[in-house]
Amino acid sequence: MxxxxxxxxxxxxxxxxxxxxxxxxxxxxxxxxxxxxxxxxxxxxxxxxxxxxxxxxxxxxxxxxxxxxxxxxxxxxxxxxxxxxxxxxxxxxxxxxxxxxxxxxxxxxxxxxxxxxxxxxxxxxxxxxxIPIIRTMKTSLGANEIYGIDGILNGTTNYILTHMKEDGASFEEALAQAQKNGYAELNPKADVEGDDACRKICILAALAFGAMIPQSLVSCEGISSVTLDTIERAEKFGGSIKLIASARRMKGEKVDISVAPCVVAHDNPLSGVSDVFNAIMLHAQHLGDVMMYGKGAGxxxxxxxxxxxxxxxxxxxxxxxxxxxxxADPGMLSDNDKVSDTYCVYVPTSFAASEEKVLALFGKAEIKFSEGSGFGFIVENISRSKIRKNLHSIDVKDFSVFRYVK
Ligand SMILES: NC(=O)c1ccc[n+]([C@@H]2O[C@H](COP(=O)([O-])OP(=O)(O)OC[C@H]3O[C@@H](n4cnc5c(N)ncnc54)[C@H](OP(=O)(O)O)[C@@H]3O)[C@@H](O)[C@H]2O)c1
The missing domain is CATH 3.40.50.720 (NAD(P)-binding Rossmann-like Domain)
Structure with a gap:
């Protein structure tokens, strides 16, 4: 015994x-x-x-x-x-x-x-x-380098975003409902500000890359500034807003780790993960992409x-x-602001920010939608800092940028 x-x-x-x-x-x-x-x-x-x-x-x-x-x-x-x-x-x-x-x-x-x-x-x-993610990474994927991880690792925030999208609830209303259902703590900060997801992606990154990055160094943004407009625009970009915890191997032994609301393309299975469910997509050397989905708490x-x-x-x-x-040596962590990726950008229309001017600045950007008050475009192979610099150069300050998870 x-x-x-x-x-x-x-x-x-x-x-x-x-x-x-x-x-x-x-x-x-x-x-x-x-x-x-x-x-x-x-x-x-x-x-x-x-x-x-x-x-x-x-x-x-x-x-x-x-x-x-x-x-x-x-x-x-x-x-x-x-x-x-x-x-x-x-x-x-x-x-x-x-x-x-x-x-x-x-x-x-x-x-x-x-x-x-x-x-x-x-x-x-x-x-x-x-979800048996840790044992899967340690044993079943033992012969694979892990190139990247994208995860929905916090059920509370996923419930809030689902409730906002499906029922048109505001962030505050959806949070109150999550608390009523027992999904969110009375003090929801660790969930809604992304700290809980950040802890978890640091643990997965330690397993994937063999080195623990201190949570304090990781770029971490929660969902408290997500509005119904953000959610509606994500649909127009062709995806859903999800709080994505991500860890990726970059060039030269560097890694990029971040937690942020992202637009997840509708044909990516992560976009269909709703309510309190969690899912983790691993990009593995030999296996390719594999996703685990299930109950992240309870x-x-x-x-x-x-x-x-x-x-x-x-x-x-x-x-x-x-x-x-x-x-990990702190130098191993890439500056997330400078990581080249695909981004969804929304710009309110103004004299300075006409679609033509913006397209001229971004070259290959694809306009996804125009609405009375602004327009949205997707741009590839560019960093957040470069997007900001471009838009500041024509005096546009009031814009939003979300990573596009294809
Ligand atoms: N709940 C989930 O679905 C879930 C999922 C994944 C991971 N986790 C993690 O699992 C851990 C436990 O979560 P939980 O939801 O089970 O928490 P919980 O319901 O609050 O249970 C914790 C228990 O430990 C007792 N306790 C706290 N401090 C103690 C101490 N110093 N000495 C002896 N007993 C002590 C608490 O007593 P009092 O109530 O009297 O304070 C309570 O009975 C947390 O780290 C949580 O993040 C939870």
Whole structure:
């Protein structure tokens, strides 16, 4: 019998206990053993729960119990979660987690400690909730260089954008609805300003490129300035507005990582990903493009991913090899403002900004639509800074630019 402890008995932690109970036969077939939740650490007691007798409030009980081989960290937050994780690894216990904040901030250190101690630090649930993206990248795509990743990695923002597009709700109305449905926190900043998606793309980029780029260096823009006009214009450009977290290999070992609302072309499958669903499109060396789609959050989907790590850690046993990351040299990161790409540009019509003048400046730009107050065009092989410079040169300041994800 393998004994484990769950730290944090909230949505995900209680889901882990439920999935373990519901799938004990299947899990037993996988690991040829049984898994017993010996302790649950939480701030609260759960007198109504069938696990009430396993609740403890002192982490040292778990740490000092030699029968505990694995700790499942589903508390959230950074300080205490990091401290307990580090202590558990140092004590020779594997740790699995759903906590992307800790993985993004301390992943390198924790992987190094796990490797040194011959145990595992696994974090499948930290990106894409239930979608098995991390194991796919680590194992199934092991023979492929990953050239790029485009992901819808935050269900809350995807719900808001879907609700705005389909029901004509304003950003504020859609956010309020997301909060009412339990999809958004009361303080939604980490979701709507793109920080949550940014943490996740940094984790995926670390796996794809072998180096962790600190989140603070990444160009990150959320959706709070997206309006109904933006959404309608995206349709006229031939796509949908999505919050895209992207990581791409550039020339000369550089990488570009960004989070921003983008126009995703209708024939790209990411454009059809709606509501709280997540999807990740990988551009792989031999396989080509592959997309994984599914539930990016929720009790049972996320617990399913945590359990996949528990199974892997138990199967691997002590002495197995933990992968490690490097910390990237900040010079490895491209300046996103200067990255050449395809962009959708909307310019309000004025004397300075007639379609002819703008076309003359941009050469091969394709006008996609004209409306009374302005016009939109798509332009290829150009950077945001060059677009800005061109438009400033004819005194146009009030324009919008979105990357076009083909
Ligand atoms: N929910 C999802 O769908 C989802 C999906 C993917 C990843 N995640 C990640 O998984 C983690 C957990 O999320 P969750 O939604 O399950 O959170 P949650 O429902 O708030 O559960 C966290 C639990 O941990 C307890 N806790 C917090 N600090 C503690 C401490 N110092 N000592 C002991 N217990 C403590 C909390 O107690 P109190 O309630 O008393 O504070 C709560 O019971 C987060 O990192 C989150 O980002 C969640």
């Amino acid at each position: 393998k004994n484990i402890a769950i730290l944090g008995f909230g949505t995900v932690g209680s889901g882990v206990a439920d999935v373990l109970a519901a799938s004990c036969n299947k899990i037993c077939r996988e690991i040829h053993d049984t898994v017993n939740v010996k302790y649950i650490l939480d701030l609260r007691d759960f007198p109504e729960s069938k696990y009430a007798d396993r609740v403890v409030h002192d982490f040292d009980i778990i740490l000092n119990d030699p029968e505990i081989e694995l700790v499942c960290e589903t508390m959230g937050g950074t300080k205490v979660a990091f401290d307990y994780t580090l202590r558990a690894l140092n004590a020779g216990k594997s740790v699995v987690t759903s906590n992307k904040e800790v993985v993004a901030a301390y992943g390198k250190l924790l992987c190094d400690v796990a490797r040194e101690k011959g145990v595992r630090y696994l974090y499948e649930a930290s990106v894409g909730g239930g 009790k049972l989907p996320t617990a399913s991913a945590v359990l996949s790590d528990i199974i892997e850690a138990i199967k691997a046993g002590k002495g197995s090899e933990q992968e490690t990351w490097n910390i």
